[in-house]
Amino acid sequence: xxxxxxxxxxxxxxxxxxxxxDLGLLSKKNTTITIKQALYQxxxxxxxxxxxxxxxxxxxxxxxxxxxxHTAAAASVTGSQLALExxxxxxxxxxxxxxxxxxxxxxxxxxxxxxxxxxxxxLVGILMAIIFRVIFIAIGVTxxxxxxxxxxxxxxxxxxxxxxxxxxxxxxxxxxxxxxLYKFLKKILPITEHDGDGKYFLTQNGSTVYTSLxxxxxxxxxIDLVFALDSIPAVMGISKDPLVIYxxxxxxxxxxxxxxxxxxxxxxxxxxxxQGIAIVLIFIGIxxxxxxxxxxxxxxxxxxxxxxxxxxxxITGSIFYSIFMKRKGLPVDWEDDAL
Numbered sequence: 001x002x003x004x005x006x007x008x009x010x011x012x013x014x015x016x017x018x019x020x021x022d023l024g025l026l027s028k029k030n031t032t033i034t035i036k037q038a039l040y041q042x043x044x045x046x047x048x049x050x051x052x053x054x055x056x057x058x059x060x061x062x063x064x065x066x067x068x069x070h071t072a073a074a075a076s077v078t079g080s081q082l083a084l085e086x087x088x089x090x091x092x093x094x095x096x097x098x099x100x101x102x103x104x105x106x107x108x109x110x111x112x113x114x115x116x117x118x119x120x121x122x123l124v125g126i127l128m129a130i131i132f133r134v135i136f137i138a139i140g141v142t143x144x145x146x147x148x149x150x151x152x153x154x155x156x157x158x159x160x161x162x163x164x165x166x167x168x169x170x171x172x173x174x175x176x177x178x179x180x181l182y183k184f185l186k187k188i189l190p191i192t193e194h195d196g197d198g199k200y201f202l203t204q205n206g207s208t209v210y211t212s213l214x215x216x217x218x219x220x221x222x223i224d225l226v227f228a229l230d231s232i233p234a235v236m237g238i239s240k241d242p243l244v245i246y247x248x249x250x251x252x253x254x255x256x257x258x259x260x261x262x263x264x265x266x267x268x269x270x271x272x273x274x275q276g277i278a279i280v281l282i283f284i285g286i287x288x289x290x291x292x293x294x295x296x297x298x299x300x301x302x303x304x305x306x307x308x309x310x311x312x313x314x315i316t317g318s319i320f321y322s323i324f325m326k327r328k329g330l331p332v333d334w335e336d337d338a339l
Contacts, residue, residue, distance in 0.1 A: 004243055006059065007055070007056065007059055007243060008243065010052075010055060011052065011247050014051075014052065015250065015254075018045075019254075033119055033258075033261045035261065037261070038258050038260075038261035041257075041258030041261075042259055042262050044258070045251070045255030048251065049090050049251040050087075052086070052247065053087045053090075056083040056086050057083035080301070081301050082243070082244060084304045084308065085238055085241065085304050086239070086244045086247060086248055087308065088238050088239075088304055088307050089235040089238045089244055089248035089249075090248040090251055090252055091311050091312065091315070092231070092238060092248075092280065092311055093248055093249055094252045094255070094259075095280070095315040096227060096230065096231045096234070096252075096277060097253070098259070098273060099274060099277055100223070101256075101263055101264060103223055104122070104220060104223075105264055106175075106176055107176045107216055107219050107220060108216065110175070111177075111212045111215065111216050112195075112212070113212070113213065113216055114195065116198075117195065117198055117213060118261070119257070119261075120198065121217055121220070122220065122256075122260060123257060124200075124217050125217045125219075125220030125221050125224070126220070126221075126224070126254065126256055126257055128217065128218075129221045129224035130250055130253055132221060132224070132225045132228070133224070133232070133253065134246070134250075136225065136228055136232060137242070137245055137246055137249060140232055140233070141242045141245065144236065144240065151236065151288055151291070152288065154233035154237070154285075154288060155233075155284075155285045155287075155288030156285065157229075157285070158230070158233055158234055158237065158284055158285030158288065159281075159282055159285035161230050161278075161285075162279070162280075162281035162285060163282065165275075165277065165278035166274075166275050166278035166279070166282070168274065179219070181222045182215065182219060185210075185215055190207065190208070190209045190210065191211075191212070191214075192204070192209045192212070194211055195213050196212075198213070199211060199213070200213055200217065201214060224253070228249075230281065231249070232245070234280070234281055234284050236288075237288040237307075238284065238304065239304075270318070270319050270322040271322045271325065272318045272319075272325070273315070273319055273322060274318075276314040276315050276317060277315070279314045279318075280311055280314045283310050283314075287303070
């Protein structure tokens with residue numbers, strides 16, 4: 001068994017065990033999740049990602065020696081490079097997840113979802129999103145392997161996305177009930193505005209109708225896939241190894257639900273977070289477009305460290321800048337609820 005196969009196996013075991021814990025202990029039906037519980041769950045998922053990072057660091061030399069590492073020269077890859085690529089890609093995905101949360105809040109509000117249904121609806125939506133992401137990543141990795149020039153298209157797309165995100169106005173806010181996906185669902189399915197008391201479909205007059213919770217789940221998965229159009233190319237700008245792309249994406253998405261409950265009352269207060277994420281996307285887009293020339297002057301390991309530094313500085317800087325500007329301020333009960 002190769003080193004990559006061992007890492008995939010360990011990742012799969014950790015993933016299944018974590019989901020069992022999450023489903024069995026942390027996802028009781030019709031219960032609300034407090035900020036304190038969300039903090040514990042967030043620490044749980046982030047801790048798992050950090051442990052996996054350490055595991056990849058230890059397995060680094062074996063991973064680097066295999067031909068499956070997609071670098072210009074496999075021999076030049078250091079044992080720590082894939083681990084650093086993983087943590088950089090994970091932080092990239094994690095920061096983009098914060099942007100997802102605001103859209104999730106809009107969806108829940110638009111369909112009047114009761115708070116007690118949040119945990120289960122998020123869980124189902126996120127599990128569906130993982131399946132879609134795996135398919136999307138597989139397609140992207142296959143295309144890049146056959147047509148390397150596609151990376152330049154991804155780079156240009158990230159530049160465009162970063163620019164539009166940086167210059168977006170509050171009036172451009174997403175409206176779930178005006179989205180094309182919602183209109184499509186209404187055309188092909190019998191939908192009721194009732195939430196089914198936690199059910200996703202009901203039987204009325206001998207026919208099956210789908211509840212608003214079903215619509216919300218589909219919208220969550222669909223919107224996450226739209227975000228993946230930005231995040232997956234961005235991760236490919238950090239690493240081209242499928243192992244890094246898959247694991248960083250899945251770890252970040254799995255932690256999205258707990259992050260939602262932790263930040264839902266504060267994420268809208270980070271007025272400049274979107275600009276921070278936009279700068280990161282622009283940076284990675286430029287890096288992808290100029291990778292051939294950059295690699296002649298800067299080693300791959302150094303590039304990964306620089307990318308990690310840019311991600312950390314931009315995301316934390318935009319959050320702290322939002323707080324210090326006090327345009328809206330953090331909610332009054334933030335500290336009380338966290339205790």
